[in-house]
Amino acid sequence: MPWKDGTGPPWLHGKFKGCGYRMTIPRQGILDVLNETADHLSAEDIYHKVHGAYPSIGLTTVYRTLELLVHTGLVYRFDFGDGRARYELAEGPKSIGHHHHLVCTGCGRIIDYTDFIEEEIELLKQTEKGLTKKYKFRVTNHLIQFYGLCEACQGTG
C-alpha cells in the first residue's frame, strides 16, 4: 500500500530502480501524481500538478519520464482522439483493476467502467489466442473504447 507521507509509492520506486533508472525528485513527483490522482492525465496536467510541489520541474522531463514509464510498462498511454496523450498507472494503488473507457465526443469527458469487464476479458483472451495463432502476432496490450455522448451532452444537441 502507498505511504501517505509524500515519499511516493515504494513498489514503484523499486520497479523503477530495478529497471536501472535513477530515482530523482522530478520522477518521484511524477510517480506521486500518477499514484494519487484520478486517471487520464495529460503530460501537461502532470506537469502542472508536480509543479505545485516542485516548481523547477520542466515539461520536457515529464515527457521523458512518461516515455520511460510507458516503455517499462508501469504506465499506460491512451489516445482518446483529442490530440493529446493521456497517461495512467498500469497498476492502480487501490487495485482498481482492469477497466475500459467511455469517451464523450461532446465534452471530452472520460468515464471508466468496470462493468461487464469479466466477460470482455474472457472474450479478449480467446480472441487474443486466436489472433496470435492466425497472424503470429504477439499481443501485449489491448484497448477498448466506446465513443458517444454523456448524459450532459445529450441535451446540448
Next chain:
Amino acid sequence: MPWKDGTGPPWLHGKFKGCGYRMTIPRQGILDVLNETADHLSAEDIYHKVHGAYPSIGLTTVYRTLELLVHTGLVYRFDFGDGRARYELAEGPKSIGHHHHLVCTGCGRIIDYTDFIEEEIELLKQTEKGLTKKYKFRVTNHLIQFYGLCEACQGTG
C-alpha cells in the same frame, strides 16, 4: 457498386450532397481515394494520392473534407498512437464489413481482422446496452485494438 470510370462511388456522392455539401473535384478525389485504397490512410497519404490526379489540391482541403466526412459519419477516424490520425470509409465498397485492428508497436503496421468479430459484436452490443442504462451514455461508436508485435518485429527484439 462503385463505378470504375473515375466519377467516384455514387452512393457517397448522394449521401454527401444529401447533407447539404457541394461535390467538388477535390472532394470527389478524396472520396475516390478512400474508396479505392486499402485502409488506414493518413491525411497526408490521401493528399499525395489525390495530388497525382489533381495536383492543385491543398492539404488543408484534405483536412477540411475529412472533418466533414467524419462528422457526417461517412468516414471513421482512428488514432493508432503514432501521432497522426488515420481515416477509413465507414462503409467499404466491397462490403468488407466490420473489422478491428492489430497495431504493431514495432513497425507501426496495422492488420485488420474480422475473425471472432461476431462474438465481439455480440458482446459489445450487450455491453453497450448495459453502459447506456447505467451511465446514461449514448454510444455511437466503439474501438477495439490489440497492440503488440507482428511476426516480422518479433525477431528484431
Next chain:
DNA sequence: ATATCTGCAAAGACTTTGCATGAGA
C-alpha cells in the same frame, strides 16, 4: 567520480485558422 538526469530553448510534426480568390448550384 561519472554516467545519468534536468531544464531551457529551439526544432519538428501534425492540424487548424484567416483571407482573398475561385467554383458549384
Next chain:
DNA sequence: TCTCATGCAAAGTCTTTGCAGATAT
C-alpha cells in the same frame, strides 16, 4: 448571383531534440 469551397501562408498544439549544467549512486 451568391453562397460555399479552395489554397496559400501563418499560427497553434503537442511532442521531441540538443546541450551545458546539475544530480544520483
